[in-house]
Amino acid sequence: MLNDLLFWLFFELFCRQIHWILPNILSWGMNSSVWSSLKGKHVVITGATGELGRELVKILSEKDVKLILVDTNEHKLTSLQEKLKLKNVISYIHSVNFNSENDFSFLDIYENIGLLINNTDFYKNPSLYLEEDDDNLISVNIRSTTRITRRVLEKMIERKFGFILNLGSFVSEMPFPYNASYAGSKAFLRSWSHSLHYEMKRFNIEVEYVESTFVLGSKKILANGILNGFGSTKHLVSCFPLFVMKCLLVFCPDFVLGRAVEWFHRKFHLEKRLEERNKRKMVALKKVYL
Template identity: 25%
Template sequence: MNLQGSKILVLGASGGIGSAVAYELAKAGAALTLVGRQRESLKRLAKTLEQEVASVNILTGDLVADAPGVAQAAIRAATGIDMLINCAGMQVFGFSNDEQPQDTARLFATNVIGPIQLTNALLPHMLERRQGRIVHVGSIFGSIGFPCFASYSASKFALRGYSEALRRELVGTGVSVHYVAPRYTRTSFNQDAVARMAVALKMAQDDPADVAGQVLAAISSDRADTYLGWPEKLFVRLNALLPRLVDQSLMKQVAQMRPFARLNANRQTP
């Protein structure tokens, strides 16, 4: 797909992978509309991106309360949307018995409900034009249930399942659906305890700019699903075929993760 002049809506553009994806899209000549929760961050990003593109639209809004309103505002601002790239995300780390109900609710609102509702709100516009692309940036944890990330894994499993089902539903309509799953990426998205744990467990880490480049490469290749990182993509296949084998490996890591999970729980306690 030629990104030059394409009208692309980036959800979760306030930081992390989302802002890195926006930079890569701007360099490719795309016309951007950025959606996020932090308006000041979006304004700073837009000012930087305008050195690459003529103009950048920014939008903030509650996707759970009014996804159709956000979708229509984006369509009006850009005079049409060719592609949605969903990079929205929130992370909850720690043992499930320490997780607060409000955090679980906010996690699913951010990672699942909001993106699905925005996608559904944009679909009539894309279906009427018989063209469009939906790209959901998930996680390796959306295929491998990782201890101390139970709710986060569940939310990414849900996003992956939605993407798979929607792709099958839209066959022959001109609208395609893609799912891209990065591994651990060095961004402020990760809590301090998670960053420290990643070092202790010697987890492979990617730079957000590298991930953004791979996201654009996945879009250009037109692959339905793309898993980033080795051996993570191998573990995804193993977990699908031999989940009990993967159990043994991950269960051994829980003892190493425990002090970081407890530290995180203590810091969140009022």
């Protein structure tokens, strides 16, 4: 009886996930041909100096491509470029403010961009919605991503070739209380990427949404999964821990997941911060009266 129940549970899980499992397996199998087609071309990566960005750059430096590194901190970009020079890797750096109305026109000088990796991410610790920084979050997570993609797509369409990876999160598919705007920005990114995936097919351009967060372990595993798995699927689950998590989430109803996340964020973030704030006030009062 128990064996039958487990069998049907796994069978249902498989049926629910088959629509993305098979394309992911296929994409992993075809990845080597993707890198052959990108040989000698430019690769743009935003958020290049972040933890995941550095791991992506490290792997890309071993490929036969030229790197265009985009981020906010010029000092960190220069330091990263110096390390790449020691490996004889051709790289270009651009320091930008992702919060501004940047049109990314500096990319027009590069005629042969084959891959764009949108890796910018604005995230803050959980807080009440009224305390969230909506403007900056939307500017970084949505506006800057759509603008740089539009800029790069123009020439990709002319050449009828290119790959665009939009790095997202599992929160795009689940309730995420006390980070409502962040979850909404990732949901936008997912839907927008999926739509562009089909729109750009006729131009021989692959647009993919990549599950790239909520993974235990090093960012190296995640970076390897992303760069060794993309190429022919609209939605890439980039490594095994994420694969397992995505499968498990299927069995968790939204109302259970939403309440669990709400409790966790409230208990370990909001209440903890309030407690620390009260402690600081008490210390300050003691200093005044001593």
